Amino acid sequence: MENETACLRAAKRLSHMYFSPIRQVGERASALAGEGHPVIFFSTGEPDFNTPSAIKNAAIQAIQDNQTHYASNRGALSLRKAVSEQLARTIQLDYDPATEILITAGGAEAIQNAFLATLDPGDEVIVFTPAFMNYENLISMCGGVLVNIPLRKENNFQIDPDELSWHITGKTRMIVINNPCNPTGVVYQEAVLAKVAELAVRHDLLVFSDEIYNQVVYDAVMCRSIASFPGMRERTIVMNGFSKVYAMTGWRLGTLAADARMIPHLLKVHQYTTTCQPTFIQEGVAKAMNLPETLADMSQMVAAFDRRRKLLMEGLDRIGNLEYTTPLGAFYIFIDVSKTGMDGDSFASRLLEEQYVACVPGSKLGTHCGNFVRFSYATSDENIREGLTRIDAFLNHK
Template identity: 65%
Template sequence: MYSRKESNNGKLVKDSSVIGFLMTLLSFQEAKEVQNMEKEWFLKGANRLEQVYFSPIRQVGEKANALAKEGHPVIKFSIGEPDFNTPEPIKAATIQAIKENKTHYASNRGLLELRQCIAQKLKENNGLEYDPETEILVTSGGAEVINDAFLAVLNPGDEVIVFTPAFMNYENLIHLCGAKMVGIPLKEENGFQIDPAAVKAKITDRTRMIVLNNPSNPLGIVFKEEVLAEIAKIAVQYNLLVFTDEMYNEILYDGVVCRSIASFPDMKIRTITMNGFSKTYAMTGWRVGYVAADSRVISNILKVHQYATTCSPTFIQYGLAAAMNLPETISEVKKMVQVFDHRRKLVMAGLDKIGKLTYIVPEGAFYIFVNVSQTGMDGDEFAAKLLNEFYVATVPGTKLGDWCKDYIRISYATSDQNLEEGLNRMDRFVNHK
């Protein structure tokens, strides 16, 4: 093709040697780019991050914040954060601890006085006795519990059963451990309750752990006692560990009881119980959580915790120890739950009025998982248009479970005024008013 040709003035038009030189130059440039990429390998990140993704809930929040900065009247039904202030006794006790210079290192396990208060609460709520010396560990928020516990017990190749939709931290931290998440969809027709037969069908010789979130984020449901009893039997039969996230176990409605799976026969030794102060005490920014488990399991979790955070802020621990179980604090918590119950009913009434939107009545937490399929849109389209056109932020179901394309999550942890205005906008959106 590139034969030697000359024009009328005798100059070269195409020459294979010139093309060859250009090809060599191109190869050199490509090689240089590859070399530069190898020099900057650190920009790629570790291989363990390949299946780890940024929080989709935070991404929705960032989009909502960007619209708000542009001057749009954004209402956030997306974030799971109580709009209440931390109870006054806890704030006052923490301020006093700072004034008394209680600002130095605490034990890696956490302040003993606080662990004793946590043990008291666990006995009241779960009916179980944990030794505050060896079976309770204070962490920097619930997220740290998930991180530390998973890293402490999971090996690469292990399989972990997670009921979906689910809080995305479980999946990402399972991947960070090199383990595999085995998702089991919870079905609306079953009231989003667990099907024990579906659990047995997913167990293999690599299954090591079952993750529970009770009450559930994003579903707002509480798992029935008879269902938990079956899961406990399965855990014992197949020698499995259970990680139970009970962050919302004091935010309950209609007299519903949330029983901890650790309280079933032979389950305390094979259960890691996670809880914290963010939701129940409106302390999301304080970052204090805790984990309770057999002392040998806690010892392994402690190894991770020591190198992750050393200890949670000491003055906060003193403040909590002094005030978390005071009658005044408990009274403020109960009032907050009563307000959440009122808002829950307000949201359900609003959704019923709108029509075309179905849901299972939430029994705990402050979320409602809404099926939008009757609108002719899936959850992704519904949430995107609702935010971009009507400035109401919700979380698409697909961000919480691959099969949840027909759903959105609404958080009612916001004011009555915001709820009413947001529901009115949803009504106009759905019914084209």
């Protein structure tokens, strides 16, 4: 019997990979909702807004104009030009749309392309945790070695450049930066990034900079791209996309910007992964992404996230025994639940099963994060108020 089913075994490269805990929580929460329970989703990093109308209308028009054939593997040139314009506006760097920008199937493919194109088995990749679990799993898929540098609550989850320096070896190939950070909501200080950049240049390291949330920032904070520091543009792969600030999670559109010498390596992986993204989506987004009305819609979304952030923090403070670092970017808050007498896994599981509030345990986001949970406030004010009421009942009125 064993020989008959041997053909069904998984590839060895999957042996150290695991299913996304965010998706697992989401599946259980959706199952409960399907049973009729009133689930509050604090687990999903998905804006509850609709895609800006200008983008939707432009994509519909592109279909009517029969823009439904293959686009360039690099992405439609019109979209690459629009992305170049956006990058100049947001991170003050110029990228040649003809040779330095690649359009991908969302951020997930962008990460995969960057890692598969640059990592060999045995290469060490430094990741600051807690972190998005795609990094760890895709490093494993490439045969790379994850070098975990834990970020600490007592340091407001900022990078310690000295600790980074200690972890750099002759095998180090890449440093991964996620700024603003999922799940902590931290925006890295400019002085800290400057020291990280100095180390990358000194040791000739590649940097992968996930900047998917860089337009979702609060309190007039500055989110500077590490690619903008001296010597960094040529050694940084900048990832961004449309899912978060444009509320386009289902459109699956991401971007990579890098030195022209790097793009052919990324393109080689991309060609055999997705070929190209739907042409009508690319042309529609190119036409509308930088329009004043689209930018106004984005600003309104960020303002709403800011209001919800404050609402959530005020509620958590009233409940008590829940500690967090104030998020200055993205739409997550990373909460230490240890004073409740529960670890993050127990807290998240019980909160979902007893009060129908879904959140993500921190244990899979960092080996030192077992006492944490991640809440997303990319949901309505009403859901946040109701969720806080249920959390209060869960902790204080049993």
